[in-house]
Amino acid sequence: MDDFDFAGKVVLVRADLNSPVDEKTKKIEVSGRLVAHAATVKELAGKQAKVVVLAHQGRKGDYDFIPLEQHAKILSEKAGLTVKFVPDVAGEKAKAAVRAMKPGEVVLLDNVRFLDDETTGEPRNSTIVRELAPLADFFVLDALSVAHRAQASVVGFAGKLPVLAGRVMEQELNALRQMEKPEPPVVFILGGAKPEDSLPVIEYWVAQKKLLKALTCGVLGSLFLVASGRDVGKPTREFLESKGVMKDLERAKKLLKENPHIVEIPRDVAFERNGKREECPVASLPVDAQIKDIGLATSKRYLEFVRDAGTILMNGPAGVYEDERFEDGTRFLLRGVEHSKAFSLLGGGHTLSALDKFGIDKKSLGYVSLSGKALIEFLSGAKLPGIEMLAKGN
Numbered sequence: 001m002d003d004f005d006f007a008g009k010v011v012l013v014r015a016d017l018n019s020p021v022d023e024k025t026k027k028i029e030v031s032g033r034l035v036a037h038a039a040t041v042k043e044l045a046g047k048q049a050k051v052v053v054l055a056h057q058g059r060k061g062d063y064d065f066i067p068l069e070q071h072a073k074i075l076s077e078k079a080g081l082t083v084k085f086v087p088d089v090a091g092e093k094a095k096a097a098v099r100a101m102k103p104g105e106v107v108l109l110d111n112v113r114f115l116d117d118e119t120t121g122e123p124r125n126s127t128i129v130r131e132l133a134p135l136a137d138f139f140v141l142d143a144l145s146v147a148h149r150a151q152a153s154v155v156g157f158a159g160k161l162p163v164l165a166g167r168v169m170e171q172e173l174n175a176l177r178q179m180e181k182p183e184p185p186v187v188f189i190l191g192g193a194k195p196e197d198s199l200p201v202i203e204y205w206v207a208q209k210k211l212l213k214a215l216t217c218g219v220l221g222s223l224f225l226v227a228s229g230r231d232v233g234k235p236t237r238e239f240l241e242s243k244g245v246m247k248d249l250e251r252a253k254k255l256l257k258e259n260p261h262i263v264e265i266p267r268d269v270a271f272e273r274n275g276k277r278e279e280c281p282v283a284s285l286p287v288d289a290q291i292k293d294i295g296l297a298t299s300k301r302y303l304e305f306v307r308d309a310g311t312i313l314m315n316g317p318a319g320v321y322e323d324e325r326f327e328d329g330t331r332f333l334l335r336g337v338e339h340s341k342a343f344s345l346l347g348g349g350h351t352l353s354a355l356d357k358f359g360i361d362k363k364s365l366g367y368v369s370l371s372g373k374a375l376i377e378f379l380s381g382a383k384l385p386g387i388e389m390l391a392k393g394n
Contacts, residue, residue: 001140001164006049008103009137013041013166014153016143016370017055017071017108021064028057028070030078032352033145033168033370038078040142040166041106045081048103052136053083054128054153056113056146065113072108083108089115090131098135112153119149123156133160142166144173147386148374158389165390168370173387175367176378178343183310186211189302189333191218192316192348195248197373199255200380201315206259208381212309215264215302217294217318217329219245224265225282225291227252233286264302268295270319270326277325293319293326299333306336312344312366313379314351321354331358338364347375 015037019028037053044051055071058064072085084107088094094109101107112118117126129152139157141147142165146154157163165173188211190198198220205211216224223245225232232240240246256263268281270293279295280287294302299318306312314337318329331354337344338360346355347369355362362368369375378384 001043001167001170004138004162004164006044006047006138009049010052010098010101010135011044011049011138011140012052012054012132012136012157012161013037013044013140013142014054014146015040015166016145017053017068017075018057019071021058021066023063026063026066028074030074033143034071034074035078036168036370037142037166038075040140040168041075041083042079042081043167044140045079045104045106050098050101050103051106052098052101052132053106053108054112055108056118056153057111058113060113066111068108068111075108079106081106086110090128095131095135098132115152118152123150123152123154124159126152126156128152129156129160133157136161139163140166141386141390142168144169144369144371144384144386145374147371147384148377148382150385155385155389158392163389163393169390171367172369172371175345175369178366179311179313179345179379182210183343184210184212185309186311187213187215187305187309187313187342189215189217189306189312189314189318189337190220190316191216191318191330192350193219193243194316195220195223195245195252197376198315199248199251201376202255202263204379204381206255206262211262213264213305214262215305217266217298217302217333218316219243220316221266221294221318222291223248223252224256224263225269225285227256228265230282231286232291233288235288235290239290264305266294266298267301268297269293270295270328272325292323294329296328299329302333303336306333306340306342309340309342312337312340312342314344314346315348315376317350317354321350321357327358330354334358334360342366345369347371
C-alpha cells in the first residue's frame with residue numbers, strides 16, 4: 001500500500017468482517033478482525049481513496065447468514081468515519097453507489113455470499129468481478145483469514161485490477177515469513193477442541209525436521225493419551241466420540257509411535273470431583289469424570305520447553321479455561337509464552353479470548369493471528385489461493 005497513490009481512485013478492499021451472531025436477536029458481536037480491518041479502511045480513506053469494502057457473514061442456510069448493515073455501523077465507529085451501507089452486492093444500487101463516491105468516502109456493500117457464484121464456478125467470470133471490476137482501480141486483499149478460499153471476492157479480481165496486500169494481510173504475512181525460517185528450537189503448544197487441525201501441522205513440521213516439541217493439551221492431549229494406550233475413562237472417551245475425535249485415533253497413534261521424542265503428552269490431568277478441581281497422574285487413570293485440563297506437573301514440564309524455545313506456536317487452550325477451576329493450564333502456558341524471549345505466533349479464537357481473560361500483554365508476544373483456519377492450512381504446508389495470487393502479482 002506504500003507504493004501506490006490512491007487519491008481519487010476506487011479501491012476494493014476484501015476484508016473479513018465475519019462476526020459472532022446471537023442466534024435469537026441476530027445481533028453481532030464486535031470481532032477482532034473487524035477492528036483490525038477498520039485501521040486499513042481508515043488509512044485508505046485518509047489517502048483520499050474511494051474505499052469499497054467487500055465482506056461476507058456466515059454461510060447460506062445458517063442462522064448467522066445475515067446482511068452487513070450492523071457491520072457498517074461498527075466499522076464506522078472503529079474507523080472513526082462514516083461507512084455507508086449499501087443493501088446490494090453488485091447490482092444497480094451497488095454500482096450507482098460506487099459511481100457517486102467522492103474521495104475519502106467509504107461504502108460497505110452487502111454480504112458477498114448473497115451471490116450464488118461467490119463460492120461456485122470460475123472466480124474471474126463471477127458476477128461480482130464482472131460488475132465491479134470495470135468501476136475500480138485497485139483490489140486490496142486485507143484478510144489472510146479468507147485467503148485459503150479460491151472464491152470470487154478473494155481471487156477473482158486478479159488479472160482485472162492491480163492486486164495488493166492490505167495492512168492486516170501485511171502483518172500476517174510478516175509473521176508467516178518468520179515461521180518459514182524459524183529460530184530453533186521450535187516448540188508448538190497445541191490444544192483446543194479440534195485435533196483435526198493440529199495433526200496435519202505436526203505431521204508437516206515433523207517431515208520438515210524443524211520441530212523440537214509438540215506439547216499436546218486440550219482435546220488433542222486426551223486423544224494422544226488414548227493413542228498411547230491409556231484408558232482415560234468412560235466420560236472422556238464418550239466426549240471424544242461425541243465430538244468425532246476418535247476418527248483421528250489411528251493418525252495420532254502413528255505420529256506418537258514414529259515421533260515419541262517430539263510429541264509430548266500430558267503427565268497428569270485435572271477433572272471435576274464433588275464440584276472441585278482434582279488432579280491425578282495419568283498412571284492413575286481411568287477416572288469417572290471428564291478430563292478438563294492438564295495438571296500442574298504437565299504445565300511445569302511444558303514450561304521448561306517454552307522457556308528455552310526460539311520459536312513458539314500456540315494454537316488452542318490447554319483446557320476448559322472458561323471455567324475458573326480449569327483455567328490453570330492455559331493461564332500458566334500463556335504466561336510462559338508472554339515472558340519468553342522467543343518469537344511467538346498465537347492463533348485460534350479461544351486462544352485469543354484467553355489472552356483477554358488473563359490480561360496477557362500482547363506487546364510481549366510476537367504476533368497474534370486473526371486468521372483461524374487459514375493459519376492452520378498454511379502451517380500444514382498448504383498453498384493458499386489468496387497468497388498465491390498476491391505472490392504472482394499482476
